[in-house]
Amino acid sequence: MEKYTFTYTIYSGGEDTPGDVMTLVKTAAKAREGAYAPYSEFLVGAAIEMKDGTIHTGNNQENAAYPSGLCAERVALFHASAVCGDKKIKRIAIVGGPRDSVESSPAAPCGACRQSILEYEERQGEPIEVVFAGVGLSPIYSVHSVKDLLPFSFGRENLEG
Numbered sequence: 001m002e003k004y005t006f007t008y009t010i011y012s013g014g015e016d017t018p019g020d021v022m023t024l025v026k027t028a029a030k031a032r033e034g035a036y037a038p039y040s041e042f043l044v045g046a047a048i049e050m051k052d053g054t055i056h057t058g059n060n061q062e063n064a065a066y067p068s069g070l071c072a073e074r075v076a077l078f079h080a081s082a083v084c085g086d087k088k089i090k091r092i093a094i095v096g097g098p099r100d101s102v103e104s105s106p107a108a109p110c111g112a113c114r115q116s117i118l119e120y121e122e123r124q125g126e127p128i129e130v131v132f133a134g135v136g137l138s139p140i141y142s143v144h145s146v147k148d149l150l151p152f153s154f155g156r157e158n159l160e161g
């Protein structure tokens with residue numbers, strides 16, 4: 001029998017929350033306001049902080065042909081990769097919740113987004129912190145590396161045999 005454990009941090013969104021984390025979470029919340037989610041009415045914003053301090057945002061983009069839409073995290077990730085090339089990502093913040101809610105539970109990235117974040121984590125060889133919250137921005141969950149959210153993951157080394 002083996003055991004898998006990981007540690008994570010829960011911030012209140014108040015005094016205990018590091019300033020740079022809070023700033024990124026608020027940026028994600030602002031990006032959420034521009035989401036195009038007429039079908040689910042569940043709006044998500046994502047903000048990516050690069051190691052050089054630049055920020056890239058995204059929000060969910062839905063489509064009448066449902067699978068053609070894309071999550072906020074991947075909109076932000078793909079944009080960051082498109083314009084930054086192989087610059088490194090420090091952290092990604094995600095804020096999600098129903099359109100008119102003022103409080104919701106923390107919106108963790110879906111499985112497909114975890115897989116996408118992992119791709120960039122492996123590409124840069126350094127962990128990407130994943131921070132996520134509901135629309136009330138409290139509590140805020142922080143995970144040191146996306147690998148903690150994706151045990152026994154499939155990655156590029158699998159393709160190398």
Ligand SMILES: [Zn+2]
Nearest residue numbers: 071109110113
């Ligand atoms: Zn997703």
